[in-house]
Amino acid sequence: MNGFVLGGTRSGVGKTVATLAVLRALEASERTVQPAKVGPDFIDPSHHEAVAGRPSRTLDLWLQGEDGLRRNYRRGEGDVCVVEGVMGLYDGDASSTAMVAAALDLPVVLVVDAKAGMESVAATALGFRQYAERAGRDVDVAGVIAQRAHGGRHEAGIRDALPEELTYLGRIPPTDELEIPDRHLGLHMGEESPIDADALDAAAEHLRVERLLELARAPTAPDAGGASAASSGTGRERTEKRVAVARDEAFCFYYPATIERLRERAEIVTFAPTDGDDLPDCDGVYLPGGYPELHAPTLAESPALDRLAERSADGLPILGECGGLIALSESLTTTDGERHAMAGALPADVQMHDRYRALDHVELEAKSNTLTAVSGATLRGHEFHYSSADVDADARFAFDVVRGDGIDEGRDGLTEHRTLGTYCHVHPESGAFDAFVDSL
Known part of the structure; x- marks a missing residue:
């Protein structure tokens, strides 16, 4: 083309x-x-x-x-x-x-x-x-x-x-x-x-x-002998797992390639928390980024967020990126000072600001095995957000930040049970979503 x-x-x-x-x-x-x-x-x-x-x-x-x-x-x-x-x-x-x-x-x-x-x-x-x-x-x-x-x-x-x-x-x-x-x-x-x-x-x-x-002209072709991170290694076959993906006005930041890759590996079912949808039956959940701050009162009343907290405590694998991290936190305070309860699956309170708090390409190094990477592996992504997270003193993080800001003092990937929330958005070429499906 x-x-x-x-x-x-x-x-x-x-x-x-x-x-x-x-x-x-x-x-x-x-x-x-x-x-x-x-x-x-x-x-x-x-x-x-x-x-x-x-x-x-x-x-x-x-x-x-x-x-x-x-x-x-x-x-x-x-x-x-x-x-x-x-x-x-x-x-x-x-x-x-x-x-x-x-x-x-x-x-x-x-x-x-x-x-x-x-x-x-x-x-x-x-x-x-x-x-x-x-x-x-x-x-x-x-x-x-x-x-x-x-x-x-x-x-x-x-x-x-x-x-x-x-x-x-x-x-x-x-x-x-x-x-x-x-x-x-x-x-x-x-x-x-x-x-x-x-x-x-x-x-x-x-x-x-x-x-x-x-x-217009044809581009350079990829190396025929090279294997993408998303298709190399073991455990990359189609599974019988079911992944619930939030898709609505609050969760609208996702790459088409991410949905494509998840569909290649698992059954995808979407739900809309801002429309009152409950969490579907599933083996894992992906909450992409978006604008939860614009829909905070609605999300606070969402049955899906209540269900996420329950399923998180039961050990259901849940991945939230940026807006997904916010929705999984204890609370969200908007710039007008209104505090709204979120899912409460991760030990953090999020505050929105008038100016952006981070904007950069990001590199993370896994401190231990987690939903999107094995211990010592690196993930490349990006962060762009107007919020900050006040985390509990005993909060656990899955990643050290090699480049970027992360959530707290050079750390990203707030984790509790098998729930992982990051400010970092990653692309499926990183292999993160294959690792996520393999963990289900």
Whole structure:
């Protein structure tokens, strides 16, 4: 599947809107499009899915490694893959957009803010291309989309100023209807605040679809002899186990690859704690991250949380990541000072804050055997949260933090019975979810 990467000159330049317009333009040309996202983000992919009608693939070198990155790309389906970058093209020490584009050998379409520029847009784009050459980076900046550009003389000035080696690929017109509301952790989710379809269609009309398709190319294939962490080792066959996965507005941060891998290994049954669902009969539970703080009163009354506490005490394997950790704690206090009881399966009280408390790629080392790793093994993931956890003095932790912050003083993986809660989100390429199924 051919593809290309949409990289930005900086954060906030409008990569997501440009990506959605490109998805719309390609679909209007009757191409089947596979969206993807550089980095560990959950929110931008929800907007991709709302427009493209299929889950967006996560592409992150830190979480997946080069071969894992390439495998996840190849699991996508469609005529062309559109990859949205993260931050500015070269920003990020663990998995920048440039690193991912180079690992896949995909061309980069640079999104440049043209609100107050014409020839300067060309100069900026040329600088990004020449920076790769000077720094010895194998990054092919091949074209430009002008964000917030008017038509007529403005567009012509940008197009005519571009050197031959940079293809003009169209513009995104300036309009308030193309803005996505934001909040802590980023934008609103795609289902909450979808961009006006008519505005998106209007923007798509200004993109040069055939030129985009001419630029797209097939990525580097994964090593045929290499085995992914998710498929290597013993005990990886299909089981008869049943895993309950929370999926609703409070628990909406999960990678499509995680659900895919769990389905390959076990039967999956979903439940929605915010809709009043009880915990289904199961052999294990996965609580992904999300926004429990926005649904704290509802969760406090949820029969599923009461059942989680009971089943945790009985030794049921339960894994909670970030928002899942919060739901498994004793209580959650929101920024307005309201305290709400949570499941009480883990000895911690969580407090929400107005500013984020951690944001980084993470590496954990298992102190002993636990649900997602054997003793001494390392897991790579990421953390991004606005909460902190006040843990009991005798709390036990499964991981030491090699990189990142964790829950408490360089420790992550709060554990009680066979319940494990982390601030760290991991990808199935880490092998964590295979280990989880094997532990059931």
